Amino acid sequence: MNPAIKTKTRRLIILCSIALFIFLLGLxxxxxxxxxxxxxYPLTSVAQRFISSxxxxxxxxxxxxxxxxxxLWSVFKAIRNFKVPGQRILIPLQLINFILILYIVFKLLWGLNYSRPSISGQLGISHQKYTTKDLVQLGDFLIGKVNNIKGQIQSAGTKKEAGITELESKSKYAYDKLARINPFFRYRVPAVKPVLLxxxxxxxxxxxxxxxPSGEANVNMRLPPVGLPFVTCHEIxxxxxxxxxxxxxxxxxxxxIxxxxxNFQYSGYYNILRSVLLEIRIKSPEDFAILYKKINEGTLADFHLEQEFWKKYNSEMSGYMGSAFDQFLKINNQPKGRDSYQDIVLWVFNLYNQPGHSPLIPAQNKTLQP
Known part of the structure; x- marks a missing residue:
């Protein structure tokens, strides 16, 4: 047997064994x-963020x-050498080994977190189903919060725009605040960066x-300012x-929140309100129409700004990316794919509905009455 092929085959066996072990661990x-x-993971991720920072x-x-x-270089090299004796066996072996290495590295650096127990369960949030009436009540509450905070922002003249450094520092402060209630939120060595392209x-x-690969949270700074605080906290x-x-x-x-x-509070309530209103619009268009009329003009302007933003930038390419991301989620223990984004509505409802309410909810918010 060609020595190169023998070496690649031995490497394939080792990589397959490691990949199989990681797969079984994830079960x-x-x-x-x-x-x-x-x-x-907490050790390796902190080390990654330290280097990236x-x-x-x-x-x-x-x-x-x-x-x-x-x-691209490997593909070019493979095409060029495909007719060389032995390469027709060696090239597929190299490809399989490369894919296995990517799988192993991804799983060890972060991917195994897809297999951890539910975070909502760790935070003590129940999965009690809600009725349409409950959903409308939640929407009414969120509109009240959004209207109130938007009014405070407008009255105080608080700026909405924030650079990446400010987003990182304020997010870190908010995480540290929650970490005093639950150590799950402990965030060491922040690394938040604007996306390159x-x-x-x-x-x-x-x-x-x-x-x-780098342990960084990357934020698209092209987004309308209203979404940036929430997106930053999400990526962290x-x-x-x-x-x-x-x-x-x-x-x-x-x-x-x-x-x-x-601006962080507003961004949090604003983004969840969108998800709640989406579901209400599907389940009860009449209630949606009533609630929509309660939203203040400033927030409606923010909705319009976002709509125009995505109309300007988002082409059919987003549809292709959405389909690809949908499949990615499904093979990583999220069988509902992108529909899982709406699970946030269930959890937010239970945050306010459970007996005694969650300590993670600010004291002044422990009611569904706006």
């Missing part, structure tokens, strides 16, 4: 939580560009993302090992 959520999410740019974006460049990212409909939750998008929305909501900054 037991309690083991993942104790060994990985609560053990190894030394650079003012998104390190992960450059790593992705390097990976793309390496893949923001025009392309915006065209694909992405507001932000977590970068496993991924740094803490919250892998599932629905649960990252939950954490982002809790952190933003507990911030002393009015």
């Amino acid at each position: 037991n959520s309690n083991v993942v939580e104790s060994v990985y999410s609560g053990g190894l 030394l650079f003012p740019f998104a390190v992960g974006d450059f790593l992705y560009l390097f990976l793309i460049g390496y893949c 923001d025009w392309i990212i915006t065209k694909t409909g992405i507001e932000g993302y977590y970068s496993p 939750s991924h740094e803490l090992g919250v892998a599932r998008e629905d649960e990252a929305n939950l954490v982002g909501y809790l952190v933003s 507990n911030s002393p900054d009015l």
Whole structure:
């Protein structure tokens, strides 16, 4: 046997064994939580963020560009050498080994967090179903909060625009505040960066993302200012090992509404209100019409601004990306795909509805009455 093929085959066996072990580990959520999410990951992620925080740019974006460049170079090299004796066996072996390495690295750096137990369960939030009446009451409450905070912002003349440094520092402060209630929110060595290719990212409909290679939370700073605080808190939750998008929305909501900054509070309530109104519009168009009339003009202007923003940037490409992301979620223990984003409505309802209310909810909010 060709020595090169023999070496690649031996490497394939080793990589397959490691990948299989990681896969089997992921089948037991309690083991993942104790060994990985609560053990190894907090150490490796802090180390990643420490390194990334030394650079003012998104390190992960450059790593992705390097990976793309390496893949293109490898494809060119494979095509050029395909007719060389032995390469028809060697090239597929190299490809499989490369894919296995990517799988192993992804799972060890972050991906195993998809297999951890429910974050909502760890935070003591029940899954009690709500009625349409409950949903309308929740929407009414959120509109009251949004109207009140928007009025305070307008009266105080508080600026909405914030740079990435301010978003990072204020998010860190809000996380530290909640960490005094629940250590789950402990956020060490922050690393929040603006996305590198923001025009392309915006065209694909992405507001932000977590970068496993660098441990960074990446925020699309092209977004309308109203969404940036919530998106930042959401992406930081991924740094803490919250892998599932629905649960990252939950954490982002809790952190933003507990911030002393009015713009953070508004961003949190505003973003969840959108999800609640979407569901109300589907289940009860009549109630939606009544609630919509209660929303203040400033918030309606924010809705319109966002709508125009996405109309300007988001093309059919976002649909393709949405379909791809949908499949990605489904193969990572989120069988409902992008529909899981709406689970936030269930959890927010239960946050306010459970007996005694959650300590994670600000004291002045412990009622569904606006």
